[in-house]
Amino acid sequence: MAQTKYRHLDDQNAKTRRPDRKTLRRLYSYGTPYYKQFIAIFVLIIITVGVTLAQPRLTQLIIDNNISVLLDPARSQNEHNLAMSGATQLALIYLATVVVAFVAGYGQAYMLHKTGQKILRRIRQDLYDHILKLPMTFFDHYPQGSLVTRVTNDTETLNEMFTSVLTTIFRSLITLGGIVVIMYSMDGKLATYVMILTPAIIIISAVFRRVIRKIYYAQRRVLSMINTKLSENISGMRTIQVFFRQKQVSEEFDEVNREYLDLSSKEVQYYATYRPFLEIVRSLGIAGLIWLGGRNHLDGIITFGILYAFIDYIQRFFQPILELAETFNIIQSAMTSTHRIFHLMDQEAEDIGGKVAVPLSGLQGKIEFKNVWFAYNEDEWVLKDVSFSMEPGEFVAFVGATGAGKSTIMHLLCRFYDIDKGQILIDGIDIKEYDLKQLRESVGVVQQDVFLYSGSVMENISLNRPEVSVTDVRQAARIVNADTFIEKLPKRYDEEIMERGSTLSSGQRQLLSFARTIAS
Template identity: 40%
Template sequence: MNKVNEEEAVVKAYDSKLMKRLLKYALPFKWQLLAVIMLMFVGTGLDLLRPMLIKNAIDNDINGYKGAYTIVQSPAEGSIKLGNGYVIKGANKDGKAVSMVYYNKKYYIVDSKVKENGSFTLNVDKFTQDGNIYNAYQLSNEQIRILRAADVSDLIKTVIYTLLICISVFLLGYLSFYILQKTGQKIIFDIRNDLFRKVEGLSLSFYDKNPVGRLVTRVTNDVEALNEMYTGVLVYLFKDIFILVGILIAIFSMNVKLALIILCSVPFVIIGSAIFKKYDRDAYREVRAKLAKINSSLSENISGMRTVQIYHVEDKMFNKFNEINKSYFKSSMKQLTIFALFRPSVDLVSTLTLAVLLWFGGVKVLNQEIAVGVLFAFVSYLMQFFQPIFDLTEKYDILQSSMASAERIFMLMDNESEIKDLEEPTSIDRLKGEIEFKNVWFAYNEEQWVLRDVSFKIRPGEKIAFVGATGAGKTSIISLISRLYDIQKGEILIDGINIKHMNQHDLRRNLATVLQDVFLFTGDVKGNVRLNDESITDEDVIKACKYVNADKFIEKLPNKYDDMVNERGTTFSQGERQLIAFARAIAFNPPILVLDEATSNIDTETERLIQDALSKITKDRTTIIVAHRLSTIKNADKIIVLHKGKIREIGNHEELISKEGLYYNLYKLQYKELENPA
């Protein structure tokens, strides 16, 4: 089985070799990514300052009345007169220390330093604590305003600083997000281009074995999964680390015991994460495998819709798809259930940690061991502490997805099913058109030979026809001339040069093939003739269409050569599509023209137009015709009859008729009764 099909192969959560290959795509953008990391570092640092600012505002400003106050003999700025002295905020060695007390919604100045954590009674103007009685003076609103003016000023500054930090964090976050997303899109652009170029270079034998739906999944879903890794994991991983390290530094600097309470929750989260990863990895692998089956089924059914509807098997095909869809749904729900259990579990650990923190920290606040602001800061940091843990868990899920997608993408990129050129191929320009097969053996699958020791020679400008029963090897020969497949034995020479020694682009530039089933691309008529080759002008397109009589129906279209073409050209008849294909071949002006059953499905009138065109376009060109309808090859210079992969007869029409061999039998089956109706 081809590796690309191994959807259920075991995928590591992290693969260093895959990661190195992925990082190579990010290397050209290292400065942009470094800038994002630095912006995140600054933004995270500012964001972690907010709890500290609020802590200081609570302890130093809102609860600032608990600070030091002094009665001095002389008035000073910010002082109030009280008795025979003046009260100022702050310590002063030349005065007497006093305290401000908040009691029964009123503020008092007590003429002594009191214990903040001690019990007391206050009766009008007397303050009693530990048996000591001090004078107490109730403060008016104006006196309070004067004494606490500095607290109000500092609080306003804190609010301004907080607003500035919020704005800065927003701007830094926006800038880092924009740069990161733009860089991620550029990286994905390069990966998608490399992958599509690889897909274009794979041989047709690869496509014979791999469903289109799975290949589409590679270029779309799997590449998009990598986008999430580049933009959501690699750089944001640094941000999460910055947050965790910053929080640990902040909490240990404030209070070691409270910090250890938060750290005690980490082992429970680690154990839960390990259990989650184990089950999530298996569930995710199953989801990806089922998704690939859905894409494959969709592609197959949509491509074969004509057959489905003709045979009226819509219900049967729906039932088949429904089973695949149900299987995918069950796998998705299984993964969702695992994740749904994990997230609330971490929330539970977070809540329990918060409860312990509030209990332990609250007791310390009541005992005046820590300030209220410290406890507030710890609660804030605890909420921030678990967010990176959530993020890291989700990033693991993304990383799991990315590793699985990267493995499949690089399997495709490393696929050896491609036709390779020599490092220094023979330089060719326009070929003359001499073609020779020398003892050619070819098989699509090992030892199941389609061609057996085939040898023939075609001179430049000759018109050669291949005939034979279905499966004789006719189409294989023209595929080999274009080197869509490589032969196992023998040689194929054009103008005396082995085609394996030629550059594929140079070789195919000298060939034009018109197939029985013409493929038209979405676009307009002239775009389907020139196939994005801008060297072919509009005049060349019109000239080619007139040359093959395609202009007769194109001129009747609403927009003529600019008329839109649906995917596969479904709005055109088979004959019209083949006329466009003829025009396409002529527009490229090749020395070798290949017609593979090109007139087998064309009505009589259209065939007459094509026969007229053929008589002109085959002049001075080596022409190879594969046909069941012998009327198209009667005038061929040479007819080669194939049977079971071997050449049985060679000659012109008259010579082969006179031999009364295989060709004679084919001719008799198609035309004898028409010539002798009696």
Template identity: 35%
Template sequence: MSQPDDEILGKAYDHRLAKRLFAYLKPYWGRVALAIPLIALTAGFELLALNLTMAAVDLFLMPPATERLGFFSRLTASVFEALGGRPSPVDGVSVIGGLYLGLMLVVFGLTYWQTMLLNGTGQFVMYDLRRELFAKFQRLPLSYYDRTPIGRMTTRLTSDVDALNELFTSGFVTLFSDVVVLVGILLFLFLVNWKLALVSLFVVPLLAAVTAWFRVNATRTYREVRTRLARINAFLQEHLSGMATVQLFNREQREFQAFDAINDAHRRINIETIFYYAVFYPAIGFVSNVGVALVIWYGGGQALTGALSLGALIFFIQAMQRFYEPIQDISEKYNILQAAMAAAERVFKVLDEPLVITSPPTPKQPSVKRGEIEFRNVWFAYKGEHWVLRDVSFRVAPGQTVALVGATGAGKTSITSLLMRFYDVQRGQILIDGVDVRDFDLAELRRYFGVVLQDPTLFAGTIADNLRLGATDIDDARLMAAAREVQADAFIRRLPGGYQAEVKERGATLSVGQKQLLALARALAFSPRILILDEATASIDSETEGLIQSAIERVLVGRTCVVIAHRLSTVRKADCIIVMHRGEIREMGTHAELVARPDGIYRRLYALQYQEARPAARTTATGLPATAPLMPGA
């Protein structure tokens, strides 16, 4: 079984991906160029502080013979001589202590600035990447959303971009800093005493073996942790959104047991991961202590024979303890690098997704926007040659209302999606006011349309924000006029704050009917030439439907309308009804014409639904006649 790409980890370093990532640093190269020498200076001053310890011991605390002074101690003595002679031990220790404190203050300042520069750069890069990703998501065709889970796209914008931020601020930077420290320590070790330096490096092969063991096992468990976490997320997303069904069918205990098993697998692999870390850290500490023990054994012997100063021995002990830190740090950062490279691959996969629906280089535009629609021998399939529409042809004159009816999967919604060019046809043409939709500028084409869906989309914000959707040319007067026209103004003003009332996520505090009225008001505020009603009254009660239907009739005045029919209250008044069956047009005409056909599909459906609806008309709660019967499966 292939893994979802959220669970796959690649190489810890991929030159191709790294080169592309570094391109995002180009606008901020000045910040990076300033941070790099700060990193080198920080490492240099830290090493200099270690050397000051050696100089303090050799020059003032336990001074050996001058010929046995280390390189840095001799250099420090020369500086004192040039400044007027070597001070007394008390003064010398005070001076070197002050210098040490001063160096640490400089290291503090350098560390602060490099952190601000690099982490700030990481934030800028994250900002740019998220902007680019979101812009790409807005331009991708609906076919991409058909095959890609929303959770995966959210992960691209959040977790994956965060992983790349860690790469910039901790990954590459830490590696650079660690390399500088390692090289610097080795240089000073060999300058002080090359024999003792070689002895101190005897444990490096053992250190490399421990690190390799940890890296292999930590990589495996890290991958499995991500896999099990992905399974937890998938399970939670599915079952929390379907909690009503779980409770309805008394599945709580069964689903709890299923979650418990998934959760337990995640716990066990995390405990295994903890085991490797629990072994790795003490092992590195033990190996480093073995190195220090070798330094004390061999260096102590040299110090006793006078071949090595005590200051140099203390320097070696301190330097060896500092030497193992970068090696341990590099091992820890391996998974960060690996996760970041995998995240980069996933992010760039989205950014490289081809834009199959784009505006032409030289778009066309009708001289007059009338709202005429024409389908000419249209064939369409979402995949391969599994045709959803087969040789569909019809024409809707400006200002007419056409209704599409038929069973689920007949191709009704596909027709409206093709109109707005969410997909492109494989054969044939779709014309708006005589111009092929593929020749329009996409933004201009979609300004033609207003859409009211069965479940309208509302966003967090205010009522006014949801009606205006950021359009700067729609003022408050026009907004309120549109709301009054569809009879939404009354309920809006009853809300706390009126048009400035807060709308919760997905309009959770509003009824379905209220959301439909807002969707109609929004459509009217944008004044589209073509209105698409996709089962706009399918999910509301009969009383609310009357209100919505009255609003629809007001909105339809002077506009072309395409209705995906569910209730006959809309279908019967349409100028033309198109009956779809398995992607083909089987019948076309007015309600009266289609009902008059003895063996017509529409007549049979109408008769069937009318018979089913008649008892409902006699038993409505209000005692009033029910609305017109329903059309099946539209």
């Protein structure tokens, strides 16, 4: 089977980009371990909304029951005193609602962001752990920048989903429901007038949601391209400068960067159109309420306090709707990121091999290739019906032109890839039957392209493997004659190596690679 399984994974993701209920349930499964915290958060939201919605009602009671009495010269002094006392009590209650709303809001925000960060850490760790388990075939055909985007940008976008969207939706729905109940309890006709405006808002929001979804998927795709170009160009900066390709590379990056700018401009344009439409509906609603409510007040049907409360409530009624509208941006972006993350998590992990254990004494070293066929890409055969054998203790060199398959043979021997046809035997056993971890631990490989990590010389040789001691590292360095230059370093084995070993020569990097293999 050719190794093209993961090609154009971003394109496959785009074709199946609409998240389904299964994807959403999978996302929220990360939040279920913290259900107690979310219950507490929702209770605090209910308290916050409850005391906040009580404030216009308290104002209405002060106007109708107290201020109207204080402004009426025909009332007695005793009635004025009672009205002042009642107004003071209601004012103190109003102040208490402000304090309670502040405390509950602070507690809710603190718990929410703390819980959201814990969920985000778990998602990011699960994604990274899964990437570590993917086969080499995947990394051959999948851009590094796209992986970086998923682990960083996409997971961070999900943070908004847990820390903003859920609470906004819950708070907005509770607020809308509470306002509707209170308005109908005060005056049914005015409340019905306010509710008539709702269908217009729903229609505008539905159209906006459909349009903005496409923009978000395109943005994520282009952002992955930007990260890919950054990763490739920074890693190959020496090549770019040697061949003086700065201008060409800059132009290529600018092309992708401009595409992202165009998509962001479209997003701003759609959003800038959507919000004013809602504002127009709200303004018309307030104007109509003032006209209708004003006539009812002049006719003595409702009090001025009720009219004031309704104007306050209709503004509060539109506020959660506007908040829900703003969350559409976050929801669409989060849904895009959710699908991209789980699409990556669903990629098949590397086969862990068979159940045959490598003997404690190690492999004897007899290797046989029997009629092996292999291709990285379909019908582009690198090895065609290759057969050979090597006895234990033999030194064998593979000589051939570039691309003849010399490195491929080592890759197949370590099972970085699986062959398409034929069989590879080690000590008479098919390598697919060996436990993969034990097989790779039994094969020493010095990579053609040496990769060094940021860290000390000691860490780069031992790779923090628990079975490799300090003594093993020093002995391995002496065997390959790497200790000669290591001892000349200012901190010797504790000397820090920059990313990819840029502070060392090619020969020094190669010696560390030899020592790394021997130390294992």
